[in-house]
Amino acid sequence: MKTIYCDKCSAEITDKSDLVITAYFISVKAYHDRCYSKTLKGWETVFGGNEPINGTSGKVKAILGFVLAIMLFLGSSIYSLIGFVALYLPLMRLYAWYSIERKLE
Numbered sequence: 001m002k003t004i005y006c007d008k009c010s011a012e013i014t015d016k017s018d019l020v021i022t023a024y025f026i027s028v029k030a031y032h033d034r035c036y037s038k039t040l041k042g043w044e045t046v047f048g049g050n051e052p053i054n055g056t057s058g059k060v061k062a063i064l065g066f067v068l069a070i071m072l073f074l075g076s077s078i079y080s081l082i083g084f085v086a087l088y089l090p091l092m093r094l095y096a097w098y099s100i101e102r103k104l105e
Helices: 033-039 042-048 056-073 077-086 088-097
Strands: 020-025 027-032
Touching: 020 033, 020 088, 027 033, 027 088, 056 077, 056 088, 077 088
Parallel strands: none
Antiparallel strands: 020 027
């Protein structure tokens, strides 16, 4: 089992309930819950929309993004291009689960 380290304090994250995963542009970052609270006050939040993707709201947004992408793919070719953009959050959520979350289960 691979260990997961906090992006802010570099300490090991051992408990899944203490894990907060954020999508910052195209990178996925893991934080302790308390370290994420401190990060909210920084510049990353202002410019990158540093919000958690492993909580309930992140799961709901990923599901809605996937449904929207499927609907757009069924439309014309112009809408298919927008469908690829709608797949961003579901793919980031899947990547975060595969690369980080499943290792703590």
